[in-house]
Amino acid sequence: MKQIHVGLLGCGTVGTGVARLLINNRDLLRARVGADLNLKRVADIDTETDRGVAFDPGVLVSDAGQVLNDPEIQIVVEMIGGEGIAKEFIHQAIQKGKHVVTANKALLAGKGNELIRAARKAGVELAYEASVGGCMPIIKTLRESLVGNRIHAMTGILNGTCNYILTKITDEGSAFESALAEAQAEGFAEADPTLDVEGYDTAHKLAIINALAYGMEINLSDIYVEGITGITPEDIDFAREFRYKVKLLAIGKDKGDRVEARVHPTMIRDSNPLFNVGENLNAVTISADAVGEMMLYGYGAGMMPTGSAVVGDIVDIARNILTGAGSRLPLLSYQPDAIRKIPVMPVEEIETNYYFRFAAADRPGVLSTIAGILGKFGISIASVHQKGRKIDGAVPIVMLTHRAREADVNKALAEINGLEAVSETPVLIRIEDENSD
Amino acid sequence: MKQIHVGLLGCGTVGTGVARLLINNRDLLRARVGADLNLKRVADIDTETDRGVAFDPGVLVSDAGQVLNDPEIQIVVEMIGGEGIAKEFIHQAIQKGKHVVTANKALLAGKGNELIRAARKAGVELAYEASVGGCMPIIKTLRESLVGNRIHAMTGILNGTCNYILTKITDEGSAFESALAEAQAEGFAEADPTLDVEGYDTAHKLAIINALAYGMEINLSDIYVEGITGITPEDIDFAREFRYKVKLLAIGKDKGDRVEARVHPTMIRDSNPLFNVGENLNAVTISADAVGEMMLYGYGAGMMPTGSAVVGDIVDIARNILTGAGSRLPLLSYQPDAIRKIPVMPVEEIETNYYFRFAAADRPGVLSTIAGILGKFGISIASVHQKGRKIDGAVPIVMLTHRAREADVNKALAEINGLEAVSETPVLIRIEDENSD
Numbered sequence: 095m096k097q098i099h100v101g102l103l104g105c106g107t108v109g110t111g112v113a114r115l116l117i118n119n120r121d122l123l124r125a126r127v128g129a130d131l132n133l134k135r136v137a138d139i140d141t142e143t144d145r146g147v148a149f150d151p152g153v154l155v156s157d158a159g160q161v162l163n164d165p166e167i168q169i170v171v172e173m174i175g176g177e178g179i180a181k182e183f184i185h186q187a188i189q190k191g192k193h194v195v196t197a198n199k200a201l202l203a204g205k206g207n208e209l210i211r212a213a214r215k216a217g218v219e220l221a222y223e224a225s226v227g228g229c230m231p232i233i234k235t236l237r238e239s240l241v242g243n244r245i246h247a248m249t250g251i252l253n254g255t256c257n258y259i260l261t262k263i264t265d266e267g268s269a270f271e272s273a274l275a276e277a278q279a280e281g282f283a284e285a286d287p288t289l290d291v292e293g294y295d296t297a298h299k300l301a302i303i304n305a306l307a308y309g310m311e312i313n314l315s316d317i318y319v320e321g322i323t324g325i326t327p328e329d330i331d332f333a334r335e336f337r338y339k340v341k342l343l344a345i346g347k348d349k350g351d352r353v354e355a356r357v358h359p360t361m362i363r364d365s366n367p368l369f370n371v372g373e374n375l376n377a378v379t380i381s382a383d384a385v386g387e388m389m390l391y392g393y394g395a396g397m398m399p400t401g402s403a404v405v406g407d408i409v410d411i412a413r414n415i416l417t418g419a420g421s422r423l424p425l426l427s428y429q430p431d432a433i434r435k436i437p438v439m440p441v442e443e444i445e446t447n448y449y450f451r452f453a454a455a456d457r458p459g460v461l462s463t464i465a466g467i468l469g470k471f472g473i474s475i476a477s478v479h480q481k482g483r484k485i486d487g488a489v490p491i492v493m494l495t496h497r498a499r500e501a502d503v504n505k506a507l508a509e510i511n512g513l514e515a516v517s518e519t520p521v522l523i524r525i526e527d528e529n530s531d
Numbered sequence: 532m533k534q535i536h537v538g539l540l541g542c543g544t545v546g547t548g549v550a551r552l553l554i555n556n557r558d559l560l561r562a563r564v565g566a567d568l569n570l571k572r573v574a575d576i577d578t579e580t581d582r583g584v585a586f587d588p589g590v591l592v593s594d595a596g597q598v599l600n601d602p603e604i605q606i607v608v609e610m611i612g613g614e615g616i617a618k619e620f621i622h623q624a625i626q627k628g629k630h631v632v633t634a635n636k637a638l639l640a641g642k643g644n645e646l647i648r649a650a651r652k653a654g655v656e657l658a659y660e661a662s663v664g665g666c667m668p669i670i671k672t673l674r675e676s677l678v679g680n681r682i683h684a685m686t687g688i689l690n691g692t693c694n695y696i697l698t699k700i701t702d703e704g705s706a707f708e709s710a711l712a713e714a715q716a717e718g719f720a721e722a723d724p725t726l727d728v729e730g731y732d733t734a735h736k737l738a739i740i741n742a743l744a745y746g747m748e749i750n751l752s753d754i755y756v757e758g759i760t761g762i763t764p765e766d767i768d769f770a771r772e773f774r775y776k777v778k779l780l781a782i783g784k785d786k787g788d789r790v791e792a793r794v795h796p797t798m799i800r801d802s803n804p805l806f807n808v809g810e811n812l813n814a815v816t817i818s819a820d821a822v823g824e825m826m827l828y829g830y831g832a833g834m835m836p837t838g839s840a841v842v843g844d845i846v847d848i849a850r851n852i853l854t855g856a857g858s859r860l861p862l863l864s865y866q867p868d869a870i871r872k873i874p875v876m877p878v879e880e881i882e883t884n885y886y887f888r889f890a891a892a893d894r895p896g897v898l899s900t901i902a903g904i905l906g907k908f909g910i911s912i913a914s915v916h917q918k919g920r921k922i923d924g925a926v927p928i929v930m931l932t933h934r935a936r937e938a939d940v941n942k943a944l945a946e947i948n949g950l951e952a953v954s955e956t957p958v959l960i961r962i963e964d965e966n967s968d
Contacts, residue, residue, distance in 0.1 A: 111821070116679075123679060125746060125865050125869035126746075126866065126869070128861065229821070229823075231668065231675075234675065235668055238668075238843060238847065239660070239666075240839065241560065241564070241842065242846065243552075243839055244559060384548070385666035385829055385835070385839045386835070388828060389827075390825075390826075391804060391828065392824070392825030392826065393822065393823050393825070399821065399822050402676075402679055402680055402819075402821035402822045405679030406675060406676045406677070406678055408679075409675070409678045410675065413859050414854075414856070414859075417851075417855075418854075418855060418856070419850075421854075422854045422859075423850065427563060429563065429564075429565040432561075
């Protein structure tokens, strides 16, 4: 039986998952692939910790060079993460003609175009299914299954930490801080949760799938990003009354000669299949001309789900090696000469429905003043709810709008914020539903 | 630019969808595939009907030979359906060294092993993503994305007609017959709905995915099949009170040296991601060692969703042709020599939770007699609900059980059915939840 040698750089959580699958399911992989995938070497600065994996002697080493310089190793799996040494090692592997598998979304979102050019030039694979949505086969679905479809829109819950926190606030009325502390205790959130809760991790993933769906270069810097740190139980309670939940969504839409690319807390209705995606689960809906709407759902992070996606990539490459298929798929879904620089629509130009909450003085005329300002900017109100009465004289006024333009919304809210009767900065949450795209 | 010629046999609903995608999205496919997919010839006995597709002159012909005997055509798409001439044409295409794409689940479930052997021998592809779950990439997910996973269980809503009917009964209290009539009026159900409502279509699909997941030959005949014609609004109402819905599920489970393979109406809890899959939508959950639980969701039938899956297969084959990859994937997910005949567990031996409804005389002692019989056969009752009082003296008694063995259940129900106080054959619906597998 033919053997294909794999080298692993970095044996942290996901790296350990990959090692575990390659070793524990080695017979299963043989039965399916028809070749033996041999995890020949694993390089990590920590060679002491017991990872619960039965490495053969000499497999676990501290020197990455023993992976990168081994001529037998044809597939290098980069599981270090971050944008520093990981990038350097990937470049080295590519230069040495090795195929690369990575789950490094931050690196791909930031430097993916450069890495893809290098891999293309060297005629090697750069596989990254595990970079978006963990075990959900979103890359494969976009690049292969939906190849005959014109993609119209994607909306995704792509960060398990944020989804866990929002689920806690929604189901248990927790405040953001205590929900975050729980997520950290459960191991779903990092000690420094900034990348997650500020929405950047979700933006990394959106940058990747937008490129695949629409045939554009990876463009992280133009994505509008807003995290979930400002979401209060109060707004989530109001959302519930309108049959909405608040989710941190990645939204990528085809708008003809531009795309939308934005990450922000979003209200979705119970008719949206993402509505019931709770806990630390991920899901992504894809609207396309042939399939209508479809959804993938699963664990978007973690040792084994992400490890599963990495092993899927390793096998794809192994099958190309075994059949001499070379680079069978274009690395970014479109052929290199068909990839364009498609501008991202500035968030000021998007049109959607909005939820506003104002803290207003409880006296006659305030509501009509606010409504008048919204009307002046062409923002049409779908419903108004004035909730309870507070002792200090401020009451929450909640409004849902019809479709409006963000630039007009910004102007109106600025003017409303300047009213003497309005005591707090107005809250704005965008709504995604049937008639908002 | 290289050109790959495709021939289509049968231009009914799905065939038309395939033609439409290949023609209307031809430029998009070029940009992604890097080659031109030319729908060179379409054979259908009806060459008159306007299908809303702009065929070039000479493309639409009535003679299948013009597809099968054209040496330029490398990929033949069989969209005729059924087990007669479709099988004959597929064999002819294979003998002529052409790759075949089909959505014909009845044929694959019944004769798939034979067709796969023929394709393997001839060294051609036999692709069938569209045979299960329409646009959901279930075949690709099992065969590629989850290649590193040991699959434990799959549960699927795989027939849109049944799901539409059950949704109507659930949401609107319709009787089965009127829900079926509505499905027919909406175009979701055939004039002869037997294949759908009796569960056979779902069984065809389960036979295919069980083979892929567990490395066994396709085995349709041992699948236990029960349709939805006996489902009443009354049982669905009781289900609701226990937070269950009734869905027609395909259930395929790994049980060590055997598999479960069964299709029947099943109660699922609102915590199950299939719970909210309504209307004519399909979904399948997959439990596996690495990914935990994941789900695919989308339209499982119809011109364009199914057409999308067929085009995905065409492109996969085209990419193999372009790169000389040959048969890159084993046709049944496992290598031929690793495929076993795994016995299907007889339904009498499954263990699950049950819902029973008895029509019992409204007099003292009946409930305790029934409970006593269940206890005698080792069936432990989780809850009992005696609902209202009816004028003719019979009242419904509803019971949910803990995990029990089907053989014991059958014996107990037979004895209960023999009681003078029980006026109708007891109703049994299996329950699928966290502790039933």
